[in-house]
Amino acid sequence: MQPAFSVIFLTTLIGMGQGLFLAIYTEQVYSVLNVVQTNSSDRFYGIASGVALVLLILGLIASIFHLGRPERAWRAAAMWRTSWLSREVIILPIVMGLVFLFGIVHFMSWNPVIMTFGQVEVRLSLIIGAFATLATFSLYIATGMIYACLKFLQEWHSPLTVINYLLLGSVSGFTMASVVAAYWQPKLVSFFVGWSIVMLVFAFISRGASLIRNKRLRPKSTVQTAIGVRHNQIKQKSMGFMGGSMNTRDFFHGKTLFFLRSIKTIFLVLVFAVPLVLLIVALFKPTLTVLLPAIVSMYLGLIAERWYFFAEGNHPQNIYYQSIA
Amino acid sequence: MSQLALVIDLNVCVGCHACVTNCKEWNTSGSAGALSDDHPYGKDPTGTFFNRVQTYEIGKFPKTETLHFPKSCLHCEDPPCVPVCPTGASYKREEDGIVLVDYDKCIGCRYCSWACPYGAREIDEHQKVMKKCTLCVDRIYDESLPEDERKPACVLACPTSARIFGDVHDPDSEVSVAIREQGGYQLMPEWGTKPSNHYLPRHKNHVSYHKDELERADNPLKKEDYQVDASEPSLDDVTSW
Numbered sequence: 398m399q400p401a402f403s404v405i406f407l408t409t410l411i412g413m414g415q416g417l418f419l420a421i422y423t424e425q426v427y428s429v430l431n432v433v434q435t436n437s438s439d440r441f442y443g444i445a446s447g448v449a450l451v452l453l454i455l456g457l458i459a460s461i462f463h464l465g466r467p468e469r470a471w472r473a474a475a476m477w478r479t480s481w482l483s484r485e486v487i488i489l490p491i492v493m494g495l496v497f498l499f500g501i502v503h504f505m506s507w508n509p510v511i512m513t514f515g516q517v518e519v520r521l522s523l524i525i526g527a528f529a530t531l532a533t534f535s536l537y538i539a540t541g542m543i544y545a546c547l548k549f550l551q552e553w554h555s556p557l558t559v560i561n562y563l564l565l566g567s568v569s570g571f572t573m574a575s576v577v578a579a580y581w582q583p584k585l586v587s588f589f590v591g592w593s594i595v596m597l598v599f600a601f602i603s604r605g606a607s608l609i610r611n612k613r614l615r616p617k618s619t620v621q622t623a624i625g626v627r628h629n630q631i632k633q634k635s636m637g638f639m640g641g642s643m644n645t646r647d648f649f650h651g652k653t654l655f656f657l658r659s660i661k662t663i664f665l666v667l668v669f670a671v672p673l674v675l676l677i678v679a680l681f682k683p684t685l686t687v688l689l690p691a692i693v694s695m696y697l698g699l700i701a702e703r704w705y706f707f708a709e710g711n712h713p714q715n716i717y718y719q720s721i722a
Numbered sequence: 723m724s725q726l727a728l729v730i731d732l733n734v735c736v737g738c739h740a741c742v743t744n745c746k747e748w749n750t751s752g753s754a755g756a757l758s759d760d761h762p763y764g765k766d767p768t769g770t771f772f773n774r775v776q777t778y779e780i781g782k783f784p785k786t787e788t789l790h791f792p793k794s795c796l797h798c799e800d801p802p803c804v805p806v807c808p809t810g811a812s813y814k815r816e817e818d819g820i821v822l823v824d825y826d827k828c829i830g831c832r833y834c835s836w837a838c839p840y841g842a843r844e845i846d847e848h849q850k851v852m853k854k855c856t857l858c859v860d861r862i863y864d865e866s867l868p869e870d871e872r873k874p875a876c877v878l879a880c881p882t883s884a885r886i887f888g889d890v891h892d893p894d895s896e897v898s899v900a901i902r903e904q905g906g907y908q909l910m911p912e913w914g915t916k917p918s919n920h921y922l923p924r925h926k927n928h929v930s931y932h933k934d935e936l937e938r939a940d941n942p943l944k945k946e947d948y949q950v951d952a953s954e955p956s957l958d959d960v961t962s963w
Binding site: 398463464465466467469470472473474475476479480481482483486543546547548549550617618620622623624625626628630631632633634635636637638639640641642643644647648712713714715717718 | 739742766767768769770771774775776777778779780781782788789791793802804805806807808809810811827828829830831832833835836837838839840841843844845847849850851907908909910911912913921923924
């Protein structure tokens with residue numbers, strides 16, 4: 398497939414935004430349950446939610462560039478019964494709304510205690526956050542399923558696709574949370590960094606698993622099934638036109654195998670290796686000078702990772718477009 | 723429930739592209755607006771087409787065969803492009819099974835083209851909506867046309883009658899009989915899309931003779947062991963003038 402940068406930015410930005418929200422909500426749950434003693438301020442939650450919201454909005458803006466007719470985008474909410482894309486279109490504003498509510502409730506200190514269980518105080522923000530978490534997970538699933546549900550794009554048609562979207566989005570969000578914390582609430586940095594490292598390891602395992610899986614795939618469609626002729630030697634002589642068409646532009650990345658392999662190495666280094674080292678350093682030296690390079694490297698790496706994800710998808714229609722003459 | 727479809731006879735298709743040009747002509751002149759082209763006479767011509775004729779070479783020289791292969795939307799009975807559409811612009815008609823795009827609802831997200839394994843959909847780069855073969859839905863029901871012209875433009879154009887149009891759910895229709903009797907098949911059956919369009923395979927007529935059919939067993943000349951003396955004029959030589 399030809400990777401579209403609008404979709405690359407959409408998926409990486411909203412993934413990080415969702416992950417950032419999950420990070421601060423996880424921290425809030427921990428501190429409510431007194432697992433961690435942090436006395437984190439409402440201001441931090443408010444600011445971090447604001448950053449998450451900005452990321453989600455930037456993602457939404459990026460997605461508009463993918464549409465031919467963005468003025469009709471509202472129509473995309475119609476087919477939620479069958480289309481994962483439609484579901485994503487519905488859930489994204491819900492996540493944005495709930496993250497906004499979660500942030501504003503903290504920031505303005507409109508956060509009354511709703512009920513108490515023994516020592517545990519359940520505040521309004523905790524309840525909003527629970528719904529927002531549910532919505533965030535649904536959004537990860539919807540985003541991943543847009544690709545995973547296309548059964549003949551064999552590289553994408555796997556539960557690993559959804560797991561990768563979930564884990565890579567989360568790890569970038571948790572790392573972003575440690576950056577925000579390093580600036581506003583340094584006491585929380587080690588909490589977020591610790592989680593980031595754990596998630597980075599899991600993300601590496603699942604992304605690695607999908608790389609190994611895809612390497613071993615055998616295409617189900619061949620030129621024999623495509624034109625229905627049983628012969629070992631079939632060669633296309635003409636695709637029916639000499640200029641390009643959508644079929645030749647949208648479905649081929651047009652890059653060399655070497656370029657593709659380089660992108661794979663680059664994303665493995667930038668997403669996993671570099672941030673892992675920096676995050677471990679940040680455990681001992683939790684400063685912005687360590688964490689900023691970590692998030693920059695990870696985000697650039699994620700752009701490469703998403704590019705590779707799309708480029709790796711081998712669409713069966715390409716069998717029909719092999720030769721110009 | 724009927725299911726309109728095309729049956730394409732690969733045995734007689736000569737790859738002349740008449741179906742391509744007539745399809746383009748009819749569909750670029752319709753009420754839905756032109757099928758956009760960009761620099762058609764320039765260096766890199768490109769445009770939106772509903773139908774293409776491709777050419778394949780089967781086998782290795784000198785034992786090769788050329789196959790001309792027309793490809794358009796197959797109007798699948800289980801079209802994977804329809805459920806993925808977020809707006810409902812892509813739909814399959816209940817009454818005749820034609821898969822259509824509502825150009826007024828399409829947002830041009832291209833997701834349906836990802837979901838079609840056959841590459842049957844092409845976006846109109848100027849109208850920014852997805853387009854595809856309509857089986858000439860604006861023609862086949864047009865009662866102002868003579869009845870024998872109420873067929874898709876590609877079918878009418880084909881000089882060798884390689885394209886047959888009809889209802890594949892009606893067991894006695896011309897298309898159903900052709901599929902049944904001539905081994906009509908579907909493309910990429912592995913994805914379970916159940917394409918309605920079928921292709922009739924190429925076939926060669928082979929005649930096999932047994933040796934006795936070449937030599938007359940009851941040849942009276944052989945029976946009587948009659949030797950012709952070539953030096954003498956035969957009866958034929960005498961009478962043939």
